[in-house]
Every structure is written in structure tokens, then in C-alpha cells.
Amino acid sequence: MLYGGIEAGGTKFVCAVSDENLNILERVSIKTTVPEETMKEVFEFFDKYKICAIGIGSFGPIDINKNSKTYGYITSTPKKGWNNYNFIGAIKEKYNIPIAWTTDVNAAAYGELKKGGAIGLNSCIYLTIGTGIGGGAVVNSKILEGFSHPEMGHILVRRHEEDNYEGKCPYHKNCFEGMAAGPAIEERYKVKAYELEKNEKAWEIEAYYIAQAIMSYVLILSPERIILGGGVMKQRQVFPLIRRELKKLMAEYVEMPNLEEFIVPPILEDNAGIIGSLLLAKDIEI
Template sequence: MTKLYGSLEAGGTKFVCAVGDENLTLVEKTQFPTTTPYETLDKVIEFFSRFDQLAGLAVGSFGPIDIDKNSPTYGYITNTPKEHWSNVDVVGILRKALNLPIYFTTDVNSSAYGEVVARKQRGDRLENLVYYTIGTGIGAGVIQRDQFIGGVGHPEMGHYYVAKHPMDVEKEFNGVCPFHNGCLEGLAAGPSLEARTGTRGELIEHHSNVWDIQAYYIAQAAVQATVTFRPDVIVFGGGVMAQEHMLKRVREKFASLLKGYLPVPDLEDYIVTPAVAGNGSATLGNFVLAKNVSQPATR
């Protein structure tokens, strides 16, 4: 009997459920808005309950989340600004309903893992990868030698403090993060564009200098990843980086900030957008993580 593997991308805006086969080929996929916890999780359970051959499920969730298996709140979304979702036992609810082994991690970790899988499938030689999503929020996943970085918790690299752009200093703009003044997420995530300009990011002209401000902060994230992890590649996903002109801007800012201090690959190979089309990195990563967790030795 062919086994199937489940992927849940639990995002603050939408949930994406998918099922794949032994070859990691997509069988079925659906998505729906993130509303209240029980309404949303009921839809998740309804979708996955239809697949009798489902052997495992991987959940990549918005956070912060508790990934410490020795913690009494393992599997919970914890102190999130997402209304109604603080202290929700995601893994407990799904495990009780579906009776499946579940791998629980962050949404960006799932994407990072999928990027490693995809790049190895096409023949790339890499051991270390950093994946940032630059969208409504900012998060990062780090993989070194096929292992996630993290101790009692997962990285929260979207909340690094960064040097403010001179224009933000002049206008006393401290960002939109409800927790920190001057962190990466508050200054470079999608909502910061509208906060500065009064216009949604997708409607802002490409020649606007606000994109150079964004690139300045995103390049700082790349510098931080470079000096901390020395990765083979840094992948930037998310809606802000879907703007075609942004990658060039970030590479240029990165070069001017790093100033040749460390050797890095050619920037066209080093600072890139996802290898998996259609925002599919997390789904692919989750299929592999679900397959792994379904093996008795890895539970």
C-alpha cells in the first residue's frame, strides 16, 4: 500500500494543506483563510481525515512556537501577536484527531528544508543554507549539515536590531513591530512599506526610493547571516522579494556593507530567490519531514 505524507503550512493569513506520495509528488492541495483556531483547525482535520494512507504529518507554523519536546507546552503557538492564537495546542489538537506522528517546526524552517531538498535534487552541493521570508512578517530558518539550528527554541532572526537608514532616522520612523523599535521585521516587512508611504507595496512604483530603504535592511540580514553562519547560499522568499527589481538592489547593498571582509560566492549564486516555484518550498520540505517522522526510529 502506497504511503502518503501530509504538509500543513500554518500561516498568519492562510493555512495551506497538502498531501504527497512516496516520490514527494503533490496529490492534493487546498488552502483557506486563518480565522479562529478551532474553526481553522477543524478544516485542517477535515482535509487530512480523508486520506486513509496518511503515514505522517509535518506542520510548519507561524510563531513563536514551542519546539522543546520536554516542555509542557510543546506543540503550542505561544506569545504571538496574531489575535486569538496565543497558547493554542496545535500539535495536541491535530494528534488527537488524526492519530498520526507529527513533526512540528516553524514555517520558515519548512521552507529552508524544502530548499535544501530541491537544490540537492538538481545536483547542487551544499551543506549550509539560510532561508528568509520577507512578507507580512520576517522570519528565517537555518540548516547546517541537514540539521535545523536551534536549542530550547527556534531562531527569531526577524527581530534582530538593525542600523536605521538615514531617511528613517530623519523621519523618526521606528518600524511597525509591536514588540521592538528598530528591528528588522518592523523596518523591512511588507507593512512597513504602507506605513512609510500610505500605499500597499505592490502598488508602489519600482523607481521609488523606499525600495532602496528596504534593500538596505534586507542586505543587513544577509550580512548577519553571512558572518554568523557562513552559509553556502542565502535564499530570500516572500512577497517583498517577489518584486523582480529587489534582488539586484539587495546584492548591491550587501556588497557595499560587507566590504569584502569575508569571501563569499558570486552574489548571483549566493543571494537568491527560491528554487521551488509557486511558494512550494515549505510543502516539499514538509513532505520529507513527514516521511522522516513516520519512520519508527525517528519519532
């Protein structure tokens, strides 16, 4: 059997086909423009294969409520052309196969649990910190979903005492994403995150916001591992600062795991989303 996977990002779509052992036979990267153009290339890729199921991890917000009239849609995205786009409907018009549908970060969390940095565990949270901040959770080996999917980047955080930055989020200003995503770093310091490598104070402030968010996730979900991906987290010097700040914030209220093993970068790196999408396709009961 062959499985298809789509990691649908705001910048690019990664499409892949794998065998039953998740060996990738072919993968392509397609620029995200407008649906008519992007999906034409997606279909041209999958038309070459007889896939039995497909897994999709998409940028959002998306509708994951199967009882909703807009199930399978990308909903209120600012991405031109994709607002209220019937993604699942477009796939079903082409292929009469089972479809797994979730967010890109949920797919990445699932990939890391099954094949990456959380192998052997039953739960994990995957955070991507880059142009925006998104989070996915796997609990008892199942993706966490309710009436919608988690929006972990938009929890509120306390402002660092040395930070006068107002916040970048157009909805909430000083939410986690508004204070700690790449655009907030760039606007605050007038340089890209990777140019701040030696600015320890900047990374201490960044770690303060990330640790606050992790504290909330830990107290609510108690995941067995936190995996931090995305462009900002390629600056590995921030990991020890996050662990130190989390320990301080928790104040020994709950007994924590070994933080060196608890807060880690992704093993699958930039492949977490597409591997997770393929795994979701394989795990559908056909």
C-alpha cells in the same frame, strides 16, 4: 506510504497529501479563522487518507522544545484564538502517527534545500519578507533549533541616513522587521510595496536593511545560500541592490561567494512551506 503536510499560516492553512516520491495527490487551502473552525476542515481533509506521518510548519512563535510542558503549542501569537493553542495535542487526538513540528519558515528553508534553490548544498537560510519577516536556517542538512527557533526578523539594524521612519515593530521599533517588512514600507510611503516599483530610492533603503541582516547571518552562520521569499521580494528589482549593498557592507572582510548565485529568489516560490512540511514527514524515522 502516504504523507501529510500542513503549512499553517496566519491567513490560510495549506494541507497536502503526497506519495513516497513527494507527488502531491491532493491539496487544499483553508482560511485561518479560529481553531475550532480551521482544524475541523483540516481533519476532514486528512480523514480521507491513511497517512503514516505528518509534517507541520506553523506560524509562530511556537514551542519546539520537547522537554517543555508546552511543546507543540503556538504560544504568544496575537492571532485571535490561537494564543497558547496545543497544535500537536489536537493532531495527536485524531491521528496516532509521528509528527514533525517546526516553523513555517524552517519548513520552507528545508523545502528549498531539498527540492528548490539550494539543492546539492548542506546549508541555506530562507527569509520571508512580507507582512512580517521570518527566517529559517538549515545547517548540515538539519533545521537549526536550540531552546527555541530563530527569530531572524527581530535583529537590530542601523537606520539609513536618509530614513527618518521610527519603525513599525511593537516590541523593538527599529528592528529588521520594524524597518523593512511590508507594513513598514506602506506606512513610510503611504502605498503598497508593489506600487513602489519605480521608486529606486525607496528600494535602495529597503536593500540597505535587508543587506544588513544578511551580513549578520553570513558572519554568524556562513550559509551556502540565502533565499529571499515573501510578497516584498516579488519585486525582483531589489535583488541587485541587496547584492551591491552587501558587498559594500562586507568591505572585503571575508571572501564571499558569487553574489548572483548566493542571494536568490525561491525556486519553489509559494510552495516551499508545504513541500518542506511533506519532506519533514517523510524524513521522520517511522
